[in-house]
Each structure stands twice: as structure tokens, then as C-alpha cells.
Amino acid sequence: MKSDVEIAQSTPLKPVLEIGNALGLLPEELECYGTYKAKITEAAFTRLKDAEDGKLILVTAVNPTPAGEGKTTVTVGLGEAFGRLDKKAVIALREPSMGPVFGVKGGAAGGGYAQVAPMEDINLHFTGDMHAVTAANNLLCAALDNHLFQGNALEIEPSSIVIKRAMDMNERALRNVVIGLGGKTGGVPREDGFMISVASEVMAILCLSADLEDLKYRLGEILVAYDVRKNPVYAKDLKVNGAMAAILKDAIKPNLIQTLENTPCIMHGGPFANIAHGCNSIRATRLSLKLADYVITEAGFGADLGAEKFFDIKCREAGLRPSVVVLVTTIKALKYNGGVKKEDLAKENIEALGVGAVNLERHVANILKYKVPVVVAINRYATDTPDELGFLAGYCDSIGAAYQFVDCFAKGGEGATGLAEQLMEIISWDESRFKPIYDVEDTIEQKIETIAKEIYGAAGVDFDPKAKTAIRRIVKLGRDKLPVCIAKTQYSLSDDPKKLGAPTGFRVNVRDIRLSNGAGFIVALAGDIMTMPGLSKEPALEHIDVDKDGRISGIF
Numbered sequence: 316m317k318s319d320v321e322i323a324q325s326t327p328l329k330p331v332l333e334i335g336n337a338l339g340l341l342p343e344e345l346e347c348y349g350t351y352k353a354k355i356t357e358a359a360f361t362r363l364k365d366a367e368d369g370k371l372i373l374v375t376a377v378n379p380t381p382a383g384e385g386k387t388t389v390t391v392g393l394g395e396a397f398g399r400l401d402k403k404a405v406i407a408l409r410e411p412s413m414g415p416v417f418g419v420k421g422g423a424a425g426g427g428y429a430q431v432a433p434m435e436d437i438n439l440h441f442t443g444d445m446h447a448v449t450a451a452n453n454l455l456c457a458a459l460d461n462h463l464f465q466g467n468a469l470e471i472e473p474s475s476i477v478i479k480r481a482m483d484m485n486e487r488a489l490r491n492v493v494i495g496l497g498g499k500t501g502g503v504p505r506e507d508g509f510m511i512s513v514a515s516e517v518m519a520i521l522c523l524s525a526d527l528e529d530l531k532y533r534l535g536e537i538l539v540a541y542d543v544r545k546n547p548v549y550a551k552d553l554k555v556n557g558a559m560a561a562i563l564k565d566a567i568k569p570n571l572i573q574t575l576e577n578t579p580c581i582m583h584g585g586p587f588a589n590i591a592h593g594c595n596s597i598r599a600t601r602l603s604l605k606l607a608d609y610v611i612t613e614a615g616f617g618a619d620l621g622a623e624k625f626f627d628i629k630c631r632e633a634g635l636r637p638s639v640v641v642l643v644t645t646i647k648a649l650k651y652n653g654g655v656k657k658e659d660l661a662k663e664n665i666e667a668l669g670v671g672a673v674n675l676e677r678h679v680a681n682i683l684k685y686k687v688p689v690v691v692a693i694n695r696y697a698t699d700t701p702d703e704l705g706f707l708a709g710y711c712d713s714i715g716a717a718y719q720f721v722d723c724f725a726k727g728g729e730g731a732t733g734l735a736e737q738l739m740e741i742i743s744w745d746e747s748r749f750k751p752i753y754d755v756e757d758t759i760e761q762k763i764e765t766i767a768k769e770i771y772g773a774a775g776v777d778f779d780p781k782a783k784t785a786i787r788r789i790v791k792l793g794r795d796k797l798p799v800c801i802a803k804t805q806y807s808l809s810d811d812p813k814k815l816g817a818p819t820g821f822r823v824n825v826r827d828i829r830l831s832n833g834a835g836f837i838v839a840l841a842g843d844i845m846t847m848p849g850l851s852k853e854p855a856l857e858h859i860d861v862d863k864d865g866r867i868s869g870i871f
Contacts, residue, residue: 319426320870323434326575335571338405338579338606345571348442351433354568355581355602357526363605369403370638370742371604374613374692375622375682377674378815379805381657382647385426385694385724389643389731390613392429392723393692393738395576396731397609402739406431406578407603407612409595410570410585411438412445412513414485414848416870417856426871427724429731431572431580435867444521445483445512445585447566451534451559452481452517456507458555459539460495463503469548473505475541477829479846483512487849510846514590517559519834521566522584522596523632530567531560533833547792549832569599576728579607588615589805590846592624592836597633609739616805618642618678619770626685627751627766628798628836636749638742640682640689641734644675646699646707652815661698665706672710673817677808679716681770686748688741691718692734717741755796759786759828762799763839767823771808776823782839785828789837794830803841810842 317325331353335345344359374393376386390406397404408431411423416438424434431437440446456478463471482489489509495502512518516537524530535551542548550556569583583599586592593615594600603610614621622640629635646668647660653671655664675691682689691711693704704720711718719737722730753765760778767773778786789795806812809821829838850856859869 318871319430320434320868322428323424323430323432323575324866326432328432328573329577331571331573334573334577334579338571340571340606346568351572352436352442353571354442354565355571356568360526360598360602363602366605368604369608369610371600371635372609372611372639372641372738373622373625373637374611374641374643375618375625375678376616376643377648377678378617378619378652378807380648380651382645382651382660384643384645384648386613386643387423388426388429388723389641389692389694389721390611391425391431391574391580392721392728392731393641393735394578394580394611395429395574395723395728396735397611398576398578399728399732400735402609402735403607404578404609404611405603405607406574406580407595407600407610408580408582409613409615410441410444410582412511412585412587413439413483414511414513417850417859418485418848418854419851425574428575428727429723430575431582432575433572435870437572437582438870442570444566444570444583447563448515448518448521449481449483449512451562452512452515454559454562455517455537455539455550455553455555456480458553460502462553469552470542470544471540471548472543473503476505476539478516478537478539480507480509481512481515481517482509485511485848485850487847490845490847508847511587511848513585513587514846516831516834518584518586519591519831519836521563522586522592522594523629523834524567525597527560527564527567530563531556533835534559536833538830538832567598569596569602578728586615588621588624590802590844592628592800593621594625594629597629600635601633618682619808620803620805622682623752623766623770624800626749627753628800630749631751631755631798632835636747637687638747639738639745640687641692641738642675642678642682642689643692643694645694645696646703647696649675649707654815663700663703665702668703668706669710671816672707674808674815675710676714677772677817679714684752684769686750688745688747689716690734690737690741691716692721693718695720695722755798759789759795759799759837763801763825766799766801771823772817772819773809773823774820776825779824779826782825782828789828789830792830794832794837798836799839800831800836801839801841802844802846804844
């Protein structure tokens, strides 16, 4: 079979103006970036603000495994399936970070015949949004260090600085650095570090802002440091938020692209779910709901991360009410959770499948706690045996979970038409009673403990002294009544990546708490989680190339 990039390059696309027209967008509401990409302008938001909303479908998954679950592929294929059923649908996705593209995970444009396109552009520079986020973040850092160098009128205590520089690449060597070593004209020496751009608060703000004015306000509210009297210093105190917003004036406009079957996709924003809130922008989702009868969106990694943050942060902030959830799983993923090594996942193993299926059961139960119906999408692989598929179908029946087999990778939208029909039926008779799992008025500790116990299955939470000190400081600032964003491993329901399946009796360790004041949430760092990933021994970059005609290969 052809590779993902070969399939994408051999599939003819329609001009983006044609895609926009079919979706109901006017030509003057689109700013084209070549033939197949466009920014959607504020004029579309203004014209459609009173339009009726469509139905929102969230696609999430079990905990990710080395074999891959195909969540984005199912999301794209599902959008294509609605199109095949002559339903007006749009997909709302996050933008990929280049770090994983050149690292281990690869691209994030779907796979096989269920991809968004132009695939290479999306996985590389796209429309420049990631670069704009990086530049805006680093402008704030430059302004801060310049302020220190120019006399420090705000009396900032350098050791209290809480922001870091960013880059859209995996680079472990920059996690901890010392800057300002160039002598008198080189700035003020201090310890610093980099995070990947998608983990930055600027990215979170881009995804949670209502419009450009809201974006500028939120940028000004970024907590950058404390002064010598322990008073907070914000970006607005450095008079930099206006310039940051200027850098982001185009990045705040959602991007219009298409699938290989010409289903429209609005792609915007890209925070990771293990170290950030893991959802595409509120603006993209809201606009999608105005344009289509069905909106299919996804949240990063497993439901314990992406879906929880989608519900408790994004839906709360945007006033969204999801109608139904699709929970993607695979035979391989559940066998891996049952203790099978990656190299043996293609072999039939009903016993391990039964052991690992508890991971699926836990995620189903967790989603139902939000009062939203859920359908399990069993993403089929060629190595799945009839007995394994039959066992998993019976398991879903035994736990009372609706399910559907899908094969979007090989069949595109045809591989998910049954799932689309089932979702429409559920939406027609089962009214979502969606409700977040905690109250923002709870204490910070209570909110973290609720997520840890109710979603992760933990026995409790332990807070390191550093975290306790940070909580007291946030309470003093009066910012403790915000939702929480827990940064933890994506590979386990716990904060230990080695605890597979559905562990119980463990305790979550919170080592630090950070205030994302502009974004409007509190970040709890649980376990050994890095905000700057590193490259593997054999990163994907070694297989990516471009020929003399500019044709890219090796992206997967």
C-alpha cells in the first residue's frame, strides 16, 4: 500500500474557495494561502453570529500505545462519512507541531485515505501559526530580559521569573540553559529554559480567546514574574501585549482546508494534551457549529487527558455542549494494555485482550460521568482476527457500551458510514445533559483530587512542598477559582507510564503548580512530565527528504 504522503500527493484536491463556497463561506471571507489553504476572516464570524448551532461530536481514545490508535484518522474518516451520507459536516482539528513530525509520533493529518490536505504543508509550516506563537512568546521573553538590562524599574526578582522561551521543535539540550553570558552588553545572566511552543501559555491563549481584543487582553494578563516584594508582574506591565497581539493578528484566524474526499476541515491551534489543554481553538469550534449540522472535533491523547480538558476547560469556557463522544480503540492497543510487547501485537491473544480491555471500560465509565452518551469505535487492523473482534464486541456488550467497527485508513469515509449513522440516531433521541465533573469554586486541591480520583482512579493526591507554596501564592492572587489543567503522562491513567490497563490504589504526585493567568487555568505538574520533548535514537527526521522538484517524502 502507498504511504500516507504518497496517497495525499496522488489525490486531486478542490480549490479552497470551492470548499468554502460549499460550506457557506463567501469569497471575501477567505484569505487564500495558495490554492488549497485559507484563513477565515472576522467577517464570517460577524455574519454568522446569530446562526443556529449544529451538533458537536467529540472523538477521543484509550491511552495511546506504540502501535497507534488512529484517533485523527477516525475523526477525518467520520467527517468524510457524513459527507457520503449527504450531511453538512465539518471537521475541527488541531494543527500539528513540527516537533513530533521530526521526532517519533510523525504527522497529525490522519492516515491512509482519511487525511486532511495538503498533508505536507499541514505538518510543516502550514499558514505560519506555530511560528507566530513562538515569536510572540519569545518577544515577551526578550522584553523581560531587556527590562532587566535597562535598569529593572519594576524591581523584578530574576529568580522568580516563571515564563520560558519556546521553539516548535524537540530539543532536550534547551530544557535548562543559562543566558546573558556575553559580558556587559550581553544582558543579565540568569537561568532560563525552553518549552515546546505548543506547551506555551501563548498557544493556550490563542485557543481560548474569543477574538483579537480578547487575545490582546489575555496576553497582557500573562504572569511573568514577581518583584522583590513578591507582587506579581504581568506582561502588560512590560507594555508588550499589544506587540504580541500584532504578531498574532493573522494566527487568530482559523484555517480552512479539506479531506481527501473534499470534506471541509477548520484547523486551528495545537496545544498538546499531556502538557497543555489539548484542544483546537474555541473560535474554530464555534464557527464550525455555525456552518454545519454536524461538527466532528477531537481532543489529544487518551480521554483521561484530552477529553477531560475538553469538557472541564474548553466546554466550560466556551459554553459548548457536546452531543455524543466517540471513543477510539484498537485490538492492538488493548492487548498492549494487557501486557503484550509491541513486536507481538500482531499475534492473536484473547487472554491479553481481556486483561487490557479494562482500560477501555474505565474510559467509557469516565465519559459517562459527564452525562454524555458514548460510542466505542473499534478501529480495525489487518492483523485483527475474527475471534479477537468477536471477543471485543462481546466485551462492549457486557459493559453496556454501544460500539461500531471502523476502517477509515483503507476505506476513507466508507469505513465509518455505519458509525456516522449510529451517531445521528443517538443524537436524535438522546439529549446530552453535559456537566463538568468539578465546580471551579472548589479549592485547587479539591479540583485536582476530583480529577485524580474520578478520572484516573487514584486513591489520592500528594502535593510536594513546592506545589503547596505555589497554591498559597495563587490563592493570595485571588486566582484559585479557575479550572485545572493536569500535565501528566499520556501512556497511563496514572502519573506513571508503566502502569497500564486500569490501575487502582496509586497516588498522584503533584510536584509543582503554575498559574496560566492569561489562559485562565491552573497547571498541575504530575509525575515526571517534560514541557520540552527530546528526539529518539532514530527520529523520524532521518527518513524525511525532498527531491529536486520539491516533492517531500518520508512524512507519516
